[in-house]
Amino acid sequence: MRTLLVALALLSADAGPPASTGRPATYAEARRAFARAYQAGALDEARSALGRARAAAPGRLDLDYDLGCLEARAGHLDRAFEVLQAVSAAGLSNDWAADHDLDALHADPRWTPLLARVEAARAPVAIGGRQTSVPPELGLVEDLAQDPASGAVFVSSVRTGEVWRERDGRWSAWAHAAPDGSGAFALGLDPRRSTLHVAVAAVPQAEGYRKAEQGQSSLVTFALGDAAEGRRLVPPGHGPHLLGDMGLGPDGTVFVSDARAGTVYRLRPGASTLEALVPDHTFASPQTPVLTLDGGTLLVPDWTLGLFALPLSGGEPRPLRAPGDLVTAGIDGLAPAPGGLVAVQNGIVQQRVIRLWLSPDGRAITRWVVLGRGPDLGDPTHVIATPRGALVLIDSGWGRFTDDGVLRPGAPPARPRLVRLDLH
Numbered sequence: 001m002r003t004l005l006v007a008l009a010l011l012s013a014d015a016g017p018p019a020s021t022g023r024p025a026t027y028a029e030a031r032r033a034f035a036r037a038y039q040a041g042a043l044d045e046a047r048s049a050l051g052r053a054r055a056a057a058p059g060r061l062d063l064d065y066d067l068g069c070l071e072a073r074a075g076h077l078d079r080a081f082e083v084l085q086a087v088s089a090a091g092l093s094n095d096w097a098a099d100h101d102l103d104a105l106h107a108d109p110r111w112t113p114l115l116a117r118v119e120a121a122r123a124p125v126a127i128g129g130r131q132t133s134v135p136p137e138l139g140l141v142e143d144l145a146q147d148p149a150s151g152a153v154f155v156s157s158v159r160t161g162e163v164w165r166e167r168d169g170r171w172s173a174w175a176h177a178a179p180d181g182s183g184a185f186a187l188g189l190d191p192r193r194s195t196l197h198v199a200v201a202a203v204p205q206a207e208g209y210r211k212a213e214q215g216q217s218s219l220v221t222f223a224l225g226d227a228a229e230g231r232r233l234v235p236p237g238h239g240p241h242l243l244g245d246m247g248l249g250p251d252g253t254v255f256v257s258d259a260r261a262g263t264v265y266r267l268r269p270g271a272s273t274l275e276a277l278v279p280d281h282t283f284a285s286p287q288t289p290v291l292t293l294d295g296g297t298l299l300v301p302d303w304t305l306g307l308f309a310l311p312l313s314g315g316e317p318r319p320l321r322a323p324g325d326l327v328t329a330g331i332d333g334l335a336p337a338p339g340g341l342v343a344v345q346n347g348i349v350q351q352r353v354i355r356l357w358l359s360p361d362g363r364a365i366t367r368w369v370v371l372g373r374g375p376d377l378g379d380p381t382h383v384i385a386t387p388r389g390a391l392v393l394i395d396s397g398w399g400r401f402t403d404d405g406v407l408r409p410g411a412p413p414a415r416p417r418l419v420r421l422d423l424h
Contacts, residue, residue, distance in 0.1 A: 022282055024284035025281070026052060027057045028284075033049035034050050034066070037049055043070055043073065047070055059327060059328035059329035060305070060327070061325075062092050062327065062348055065094070068080050070101075072103075072105050080104075081105065085114060088117040090327050091121040091327070091350050092122075097115060122350050127394070129422065130419070134418060138162065138414070139414055140205055140396065140398060141158075141393060141397060141416040142157070142393075143393070145187040145196065145384060147191065148386075148387060152166065153165070153167075155418075156185060159183065159397070160206075161178030161179070161182055162178075163187070163222075175198070181206055181210045183206035185245070186199040186246035186256060187246065189224075190248055193269075194224040194225060195222065195230070198221075201218075201244065202214055214240065215241060216241070217260075218233060218243070219243055219267070233267070233272070235274050239261070242258060243256050244258070245259075247291060250291075253267065255291065256289075257289055257300065259287075261280045262280055262281040262285070263279065264276075266312075283300065283302045285305075286301070287302070287334065288301060288332070288333050293362070294362070298310040301331035301343070303329060304329060323368065326365060327345070327348055328365070331345050332381050332382065333381055333383045333392075335383045335384050335390060337423050339358065340357040342385075344381060346381075351380055352374075352380075353380060353383065354368055355371055371421060372392075372394075377395065378416075379396045379397065380392060380394040388422060389421045390420075390423055392419045393416065399411075
């Protein structure tokens with residue numbers, strides 16, 4: 001959902017200072033202050049603003065890149081190289097060689113090896129595993145789920161609002177979850193109750209979208225056996241809302257993130273209302289939540305700010321500690337894996353699938369590796385754990401559309417795919 005979230009972030013920035021005083025508001029204010037000061041040549045003021053932004057968004061190593069540009073522009077070449085060396089292996093998506101803010105570094109003998117390190121961290125890494133094509137008529141595919149009993153795989157379409165199912169190698173339309181003008185987003189399959197939860201929302205990329213319905217979103221439950229629709233729940237508060245990503249606990253508790261309200265809701269088994277775990281705008285753009293093995297903490301990737309641990313007993317989300325070369329912002333999909341997690345990243349870094357190992361207490365990332373990276377992934381979105389490893393959705397189709405939902409001129413045909421990874 002990265003493309004859409006970028007658009008939402010820009011809309012929020014244009015609307016003026018956020019009402020909240022938490023991390024998202026601090027980050028947004030600091031980024032605006034940095035842009036103003038940098039453009040005006042007030043470099044000390046810009047440096048101070050970057051420090052505030054970095055404190056609010058611990059997962060944004062690209063802010064260190066901005067600092068390196070600032071130091072190069074200020075003529076502090078040693079400091080610029082020091083800062084950029086530390087972030088050069090992070091795999092950022094921007095083109096360092098084409099950035100004129102770094103022109104002062106080009107004649108220095110340290111520039112060529114620095115750039116080589118940057119390009120090595122951006123170089124394509126072929127993703128292994130068997131691939132399965134998703135029907136292209138779905139147009140824009142967002143999420144996936146698998147029934148462990150039958151092996152059937154479900155995918156959601158933002159474009160058509162449908163959920164399709166693949167079973168025994170054959171795809172078929174399974175349910176039309178979203179009303180006209182809305183898309184189907186997150187999927188959460190509960191095998192114990194034989195249900196599939198589907199989050200739907202009105203967005204410009206959906207067929208028949210009407211601007212008057214922007215901000216409408218709901219959580220719909222279907223029976224796995226016959227796709228019969230059950231209840232349809234709406235988030236609390238006046239909105240706007242966008243229920244975009246979802247995770248389930250082993251007891252069937254649903255955790256669903258709201259990208260517009262900046263919070264995460266919980267739906268306990270048997271409950272009939274969504275319960276906010278934190279106040280609105282605690283997060284900037286929360287993505288796929290994952291419950292820790294002990295059941296006491298929810299790991300919430302914030303696409304804008306980084307990866308956080310939210311204690312379910314109460315309290316503020318805390319950033320996970322991470323290696324110095326790992327960007328934890330930009331995570332869209334997240335799933336448990338042996339020893340840790342598998343994450344799908346897009347936008348801030350080169351699109352990639354990475355594996356993360358966690359400390360025993362689950363509060364720190366101890367190491368990480370790239371499982372796949374580069375343009376062949378298209379716009380990857382989500383990953384789920386399976387009995388045999390992981391299943392990743394790549395080439396979702398988000399990049400084919402503008403933020404206004406218009407198909408880009410010359411956009412390639414849709415070709416969403418699923419990739420099975422063995423992580424053992």
